Amino acid sequence: MGEAKFATSVSCMDGRIRIPLNKWIKENYSADYVDIITETGVDKNISNVVESLKTKVGISINAHKSDIVVVSGHFDCAANLYLMKNTNLKSKMLLKKFYHGT
Ligand SMILES: [Zn+2]
Numbered sequence: 001m002g003e004a005k006f007a008t009s010v011s012c013m014d015g016r017i018r019i020p021l022n023k024w025i026k027e028n029y030s031a032d033y034v035d036i037i038t039e040t041g042v043d044k045n046i047s048n049v050v051e052s053l054k055t056k057v058g059i060s061i062n063a064h065k066s067d068i069v070v071v072s073g074h075f076d077c078a079a080n081l082y083l084m085k086n087t088n089l090k091s092k093m094l095l096k097k098f099y100h101g102t
Contacts, residue, residue: 006064007031010071013038029068035060041079
């Protein structure tokens with residue numbers, strides 16, 4: 001019997017996504033356990049939290065030998081709506097183009 005296989009999840013703090021996301025990662029990457037790293041609206045906010053993420057993801061990779069890192073976003077993200085309302089115009093246009101292609 002081999003060692004347990006870990007995966008790493010970088011996702012929003014939203015409690016609605018944790019169980020289905022863990023299940024999806026386990027099923028799609030044959031992971032026994034999922035290390036969970038959360039930041040609010042991480043898919044839109046990743047450039048602001050990248051240093052913090054490097055440390056946390058590094059611990060997951062080095063201590064648990066995780067060989068897959070899943071970065072996810074989700075529908076109806078309150079943090080992304082907040083960031084969109086409180087972001088400058090140039091960033092807002094880039095986000096809109098990225099997410100909607102316009
Ligand atoms: Zn969210």
